[in-house]
Amino acid sequence: xxxxxxxxxxxxxxxxxxxxxxxxxxxxxxxxxxxxxxxxxxxxxxxxxxxxxxxxxxxxxxxxxxxxxxxxxxxxxxxxxxxxxxxxxxxxxxxxxxxxxxxxxxxxxxxxxxxxxxxxxxxxxxxxxxxxxxxxxxxxxxxxxxxxxxxxxxxxxxxxxxxxxxxxxxxx
Numbered sequence: 001x002x003x004x005x006x007x008x009x010x011x012x013x014x015x016x017x018x019x020x021x022x023x024x025x026x027x028x029x030x031x032x033x034x035x036x037x038x039x040x041x042x043x044x045x046x047x048x049x050x051x052x053x054x055x056x057x058x059x060x061x062x063x064x065x066x067x068x069x070x071x072x073x074x075x076x077x078x079x080x081x082x083x084x085x086x087x088x089x090x091x092x093x094x095x096x097x098x099x100x101x102x103x104x105x106x107x108x109x110x111x112x113x114x115x116x117x118x119x120x121x122x123x124x125x126x127x128x129x130x131x132x133x134x135x136x137x138x139x140x141x142x143x144x145x146x147x148x149x150x151x152x153x154x155x156x157x158x159x160x161x162x163x164x165x166x167x168x169x170x171x172x
Contacts, residue, residue, distance in 0.1 A: 032081030055118025
């Protein structure tokens with residue numbers, strides 16, 4: 001009886017997984033961003049949150065094989081969108097003549113670096129590389145002025161990008 005109940009539960013779980021995946025695809029805009037509500041505007045925070053969640057699941061081996069094959073098109077569509085949003089943030093600094101040597105490290109930029117660290121196999125768009133390099137430099141320079149949570153994100157993001165010096169300093 002237990003095994004039959006488990007089997008039916010597995011069927012229910014598979015059905016729920018498929019419904020959730022369909023809803024996720026439905027909430028993704030044509031430009032790759034996710035909306036808060038169906039029919040709404042795409043939102044950088046929500047998109048980073050969802051893609052980071054998928055990255056966490058991958059890192060924990062909770063999704064692999066066919067499960068990740070279903071999520072990969074979603075991620076592949078969202079990453080260029082997020083690259084472009086980071087570039088837009090950097091371009092705004094340039095446009096408004098911000099002093100680039102000062103601390104311009106936003107929470108969303110830190111979360112972007114952290115999110116992107118889950119997907120090293122997907123190249124960052126060439127147009128966003130200047131922005132990514134700038135914010136990585138900002139993270140290395142201004143990590144101490146961030147909250148512990150942001151410091152942890154910076155540490156993991158930089159560690160995964162082969163920087164061992166800054167994460168070690170953050171941990172110490």
